[in-house]
Structure formats: structure tokens, C-alpha cells
Amino acid sequence: MEKHISVCPYCGSGCKFNLLVENDKVVGVEPLNGVTNQGELCLKGWYGFDFINDTKILTPRLKQPMLRERRDQPFRAVSWDEAISYTAKRLSEIKAKHGPDSIMMTGSSRGTGNESNYVAQKFARAVIGTNNIDCCARVCHGPSVAGLMVTLGNGAMSNSICEIENTDCILCFGYNAADSHPIVARRIIKAKEKGAKIIVCDPRYIETARIADQWLQLKNGSNMALVNAFANVLINEGLYDRAYVARNTEGFDEYKKIVAKYTPEYVEEITGLKASEIREAMRTYAKAKTATILWGMGVTQWGQAVDVVKGLSGLALLTGNLGKPNVGVGPVRGQNNVQGACDMGALPNVFPGYQPVADAAARDKFAKAWGVPSLPEKVGMAITDVPHAAEEGKLKCMYIFGEDPAQTEPDLDTVRKGFEALDFIIVQDIFMTKTAMFADVVLPATSWGEHDGVFSSADRGFQRFYKAVNAKGDVKHDWEIHGLIATAMGYPMKYTSTEEIWNELISLCPIYKGATYEKLAGLGYVQWPCPDVEHPGTPWLYEGNQFQTKSGKGLLFAAEWRPPLEKVDAEYPLGLCTVREVGHYSCRSMTGNCNALATLADEPGYVTINPKDAAEVGVKDQELVWVQSRRGKVIARASVTERTNVGAVYMTYQWWIGACNELTVHHVDPISKTPEYKFSAVRLETIADQ
Ligand code: SF4
Numbered sequence: 001m002e003k004h005i006s007v008c009p010y011c012g013s014g015c016k017f018n019l020l021v022e023n024d025k026v027v028g029v030e031p032l033n034g035v036t037n038q039g040e041l042c043l044k045g046w047y048g049f050d051f052i053n054d055t056k057i058l059t060p061r062l063k064q065p066m067l068r069e070r071r072d073q074p075f076r077a078v079s080w081d082e083a084i085s086y087t088a089k090r091l092s093e094i095k096a097k098h099g100p101d102s103i104m105m106t107g108s109s110r111g112t113g114n115e116s117n118y119v120a121q122k123f124a125r126a127v128i129g130t131n132n133i134d135c136c137a138r139v140c141h142g143p144s145v146a147g148l149m150v151t152l153g154n155g156a157m158s159n160s161i162c163e164i165e166n167t168d169c170i171l172c173f174g175y176n177a178a179d180s181h182p183i184v185a186r187r188i189i190k191a192k193e194k195g196a197k198i199i200v201c202d203p204r205y206i207e208t209a210r211i212a213d214q215w216l217q218l219k220n221g222s223n224m225a226l227v228n229a230f231a232n233v234l235i236n237e238g239l240y241d242r243a244y245v246a247r248n249t250e251g252f253d254e255y256k257k258i259v260a261k262y263t264p265e266y267v268e269e270i271t272g273l274k275a276s277e278i279r280e281a282m283r284t285y286a287k288a289k290t291a292t293i294l295w296g297m298g299v300t301q302w303g304q305a306v307d308v309v310k311g312l313s314g315l316a317l318l319t320g321n322l323g324k325p326n327v328g329v330g331p332v333r334g335q336n337n338v339q340g341a342c343d344m345g346a347l348p349n350v351f352p353g354y355q356p357v358a359d360a361a362a363r364d365k366f367a368k369a370w371g372v373p374s375l376p377e378k379v380g381m382a383i384t385d386v387p388h389a390a391e392e393g394k395l396k397c398m399y400i401f402g403e404d405p406a407q408t409e410p411d412l413d414t415v416r417k418g419f420e421a422l423d424f425i426i427v428q429d430i431f432m433t434k435t436a437m438f439a440d441v442v443l444p445a446t447s448w449g450e451h452d453g454v455f456s457s458a459d460r461g462f463q464r465f466y467k468a469v470n471a472k473g474d475v476k477h478d479w480e481i482h483g484l485i486a487t488a489m490g491y492p493m494k495y496t497s498t499e500e501i502w503n504e505l506i507s508l509c510p511i512y513k514g515a516t517y518e519k520l521a522g523l524g525y526v527q528w529p530c531p532d533v534e535h536p537g538t539p540w541l542y543e544g545n546q547f548q549t550k551s552g553k554g555l556l557f558a559a560e561w562r563p564p565l566e567k568v569d570a571e572y573p574l575g576l577c578t579v580r581e582v583g584h585y586s587c588r589s590m591t592g593n594c595n596a597l598a599t600l601a602d603e604p605g606y607v608t609i610n611p612k613d614a615a616e617v618g619v620k621d622q623e624l625v626w627v628q629s630r631r632g633k634v635i636a637r638a639s640v641t642e643r644t645n646v647g648a649v650y651m652t653y654q655w656w657i658g659a660c661n662e663l664t665v666h667h668v669d670p671i672s673k674t675p676e677y678k679f680s681a682v683r684l685e686t687i688a689d690q
Helices: 043-047 080-098 114-128 142-151 161-166 182-193 207-211 223-236 242-248 252-260 275-287 305-318 338-343 360-370 383-391 412-421 478-488 498-508 595-600 611-617
Strands: 002-007 016-022 025-031 103-106 169-173 197-201 214-216 291-295 328-331 397-401 424-429 441-444 453-456 461-465 574-579 606-609 624-629 633-640 648-652 680-686
Touching (some): 002 461, 043 595, 080 397, 080 441, 080 478, 103 114, 114 360, 114 453, 114 478, 142 305, 223 252, 223 275, 223 305, 453 498, 611 680
Parallel strands (some): 103 397, 197 214, 606 633
Antiparallel strands (some): 574 680, 606 648, 624 633, 624 680
């Protein structure tokens, strides 16, 4: 049996294991003593490998290029030569007729790797001539990046996954670690065992709430009010570190003025919490010698998410919980390489290494390296802008690489109308996803397990993963496909290995320069910034409390609370919140094709509801029901549970039957453009009512 080192392709925990291979087929995994997982894996790590083997449970692997000249025609299999020349010709025509900004591309936060994302964004910028490239960070931790960039100067986790177990207090805010990152949840349990205080802010009785010292069951949509009240307590009770604030922060007076109104008593009505609970939480947090704030989609998938992120970083600044080990702010990134897609510049405003496209020196540097006279300055389009831009005729083409927006974006009817309005859609993937069904050209790529590369885990850690088996179909590496199209469009791009791509990209990014392939070999783990080869990497940021803002100080920022956009009423009395399913991942094209995981949970999706609400609707546990919003209606199985709070229902978003994004509202944070997946007004009806 052969063994090949790999990194789990699912969440951002970065778990390392061997892929076990017999006769060129992956047959199992063996955990390794990786830096973040220490020989442990969750069920997706153990059982999430066999989609590579084309199980055909949900959908078959793509094995040859396909195209169709008209969308009312079926796809026909074509040679790579025909697929590449047709795609290059259509892209060139659209660029010439409508301009480079009429074309939108995506990076991929999944199993393809950093090198492919680097090549994709280079294709967008140097070949097409647009900054219209985005990735799924837009719909998950975009607000964390946008908020922390302003307050601290760096959008990533300040400290490491490993440090979580050594902190004295963890404030888990809108973060269900057990379902999102089980290996991070393990660190939280270890911290508890070592005596840490755990405070959970979540409307649901999530797993971490079970071990928490305090569970603050706030009302859905009241995050900003609670964070302001936390700051109010820290200031008014004199719990904050005056010397630290005076030395290392700015904006205190304005901040104090805004949070003054948000006394714990004032927010009781908004949050549903007792003032005493809020005070107790902040007394615990402030008293701890070291404290860490972890957050997830419960913070970021709201229309006021960026403000809340800034507010959470303010709590760490007030108490001096930054710039040393075992403290900090932790936006724990979701998909296994969403950190990497951002690191590589698959974002509309930055080149790789977070170098702004608005910076003339950065543009000149990349233009020179890529051999083009100039690069576009205008910040590109966000992926959530696509449906409306397409319907308005501003966007003509989309090149979608390793993403499935027809399953994962909000208000799917609007997404479909946007796709229908586009002249040309290219989908590059390993499966025939829902999005691929809208395509004009489908380009089949190699899968994780069939190629080499580097992933970035949630705490900025670069890790190498290796090819384990040969691809079985007529498929190509993602970076190779982008290179062939670029070359056919008159821009020769002929990489021969991921190492060649990696060497190019680290040479252009000062913060990655020392993270060489040699250092990352085997179980190597290097957290950026790593400015030179002698540098070991940076487990925790802001040494000496030097923040990466213009002034070098951390910004204290507060904003007035805004309620969610949609209101519940007599017709739609419940607030729908979308959440994670531990056994499945993202659009489910990978985990839905894994035997064990598909057996554990399969369609239709479920909707969890409190027994009180279920009794009012007349819904019994496990009964099939309609869930309807102002935008659509889907079937789901009711799961009646006390863990769900009264007035809210929860659904996971990966199911084809019961696709909850048929229901969600297209309302976005004004800064990060991240959708408010966490609140859409719905009603439930039993099937017999129809
Ligand atoms: Fe680790 Fe996440 Fe993979 Fe589970 S899904 S094995 S926690 S990386």
C-alpha cells in the first residue's frame, strides 16, 4: 500500500493525513501528527476521500470537456483542442466587444490549491484585463477581512489554532465549532479541561454551549447591540486596560460616546438577555489573563457584519488581548482553502499577498513580472453583484472555477435569472454541479488527490499536499487549463509544475517570500508573514502591539445597531437562519459522493424547529413540511428540538431537495457585500395543508 501526505480538503482546520492507495485507487486515510490536528480527524477527514473514485452517488465525475453552441441543446463531448480554442475565441470576442470588465471570474476555495488560484487571478488581470475576480470568502468571512483590515490592519486570525487550548477565556460568538471545525472544537474542549472559562453567544443551544460557563442566548439579529453593551460594561465598570488603550489604540473618545447608550439594561429588550448576564460575561472576559474571541458565520452572514467584526476586535483592544501568545481575534475560516484563495488575490481589490490594486507601485511590479504594459486599477466586482449586473447587461460572461453559486448564493431564483442573462458561461470543476448545468463550456479538472499544491489553513498556515493517484479521465490541472486558454488568447502561459508557480508567486509577495517548497515539505507548516528563508513564520501577529494600520495603532470602532432587513409578520412568522451540517461540506458535490457520509445524512434537508413553534404549526418530528419565504418554497424534514430557539428555524444549505437558498434574501452588508443568510422570514406548513 502506498502512502501520500495530504491535507484535508474540507474545513480550514488544516488536518494532515496520509492518503492510502492500492492499485492507483484511494482506499483510506491515516491521520498524521500535523501541527493543527495532532493525529486526530473528524468524520469528514476519515470518510471524505472516496468522491475521488467516481462513486456516482450524487453525480458522476466530469471526464472530458463538453460544450454546446446553444443552451437549448445538449452538451457534446469535444477534444481539449476544440474546447480551448472555442473558449478562447468567445472570451476574446466578448472582451473586444464589451470590454474586460464585462467578464467575471471566480477563484476556488476548495481542493485545487493556492497555485491554481494564483494562476486564475493572473489570468483575470493580465489576460482579460479586469479585477473582476472573487471567491467564496465574499459569502463567508468577507466581513472579517474588511473589518479587521480597518481596525488592526490584517484580515486573518491573529493567533494560531494550537494556542486556543492555552487561553484562559474563550468568547465564542456566533461560532458553532463542533459542526464547522471539529478539530478546533477539540481545542476548545482541551482549554476547558485546562481550566479556561467558556462564554458562548448564540441563539441555539450548540455543542459548545453544553460545556460553557455561560451561554448567552441572544435574539437572532442583535449582535451589534450586544457587542456595544460588552464595550459599555468594560468601560463603565473600569474593566478595560487604560494604559494599553492609551498607548496602542485610537478612536477611544468617539467609541465611548457611541457605546454609552448601550447599557446592559438598554439592550435587554433588543437581545433578550438579562443585564446581569451581559455584565457577568464581560467581568469574566476582562479578568482572564489571556482571552481569545472566536467567531464564525453567526457574526459574518448579516447585513451589519463588518461593524460587528470591528466591534469584536474592539473588545480585544480594550483588554489588551492582542500582540502576544494565547490571545487574539479568531475569524475561523470555513472552507479548507478560503484563506488561501484570499492569500492568492482571488479578490477584486488585492493582488496576491494583499497588495492593493489601487497601489500604483504594486500594479507596476505585477505588470512587469507578468509582462504586460499595465494592469487595471479599478476594484473589481463582488460575486454577490453578479446576478444584478448580468440582468442589467453590464456583465456578459462568467468563468466559474470550483464554485457552485447556483447552490450556495442567496435567493437562487435571482441567481438563475442572472445566469440566463449572460452570453457565455464557462464552468471548470470536477463534478456536474448545479451551476455547470447553466454552462456553455464545461472543463473537467483534476481533483484533490490527483495533484500537488499548497493550502492555507485558517490560521495562515501554508501546508503542502501531494498527488496520490493518477486522474482517470481526459482531465487537466486547473492551472494548466487557465494556461492553455491564456496561450490561445495570445498570452503564453506555460507552467510545468506547481513548484514553478509557487516560486513565482512568493517572489512577488514580501509576506510569503520565505515560505519555500523545501520548508513546506512533508509535515512543514509555515504561517505567514514569513519574509525570508531564515524566518520561521508567524504564529501570532502584532508583536509589540504594532498594528498594521497606517498609524500603527488599533482602531476602536462602534456603530449603532441595525435590525435585520426582513421582518417577521403574521404571514411569515419565523426567522430562517442557514447553518452547517457536520457530515457534509459546502455544495455537497464532494461529500455527497462519499459512501459513508451520504449514508449518515442525505436528502431531503431538514429544518430544525422548537417544540413550541412546531406545536403551533401542527408539525411533528421527522414529518415532511413546506418551508416558504417571500421568494420560494422547498420541502424539508422537520426536526423538532429544544436546541432551537423559539421564533427561529435552521436549515443547512447543501441539499438539492430542500435547497434553503431558494428562500434566503439577497440583502448584503454595504461594505463587504456579504449576504444576510442568517435571517429570512419564512413560514412552515404541513404537506397535508396544501
Ligand atoms: Fe480536520 Fe476539518 Fe477535515 Fe475535519 S473537516 S478532518 S476538522 S480539516
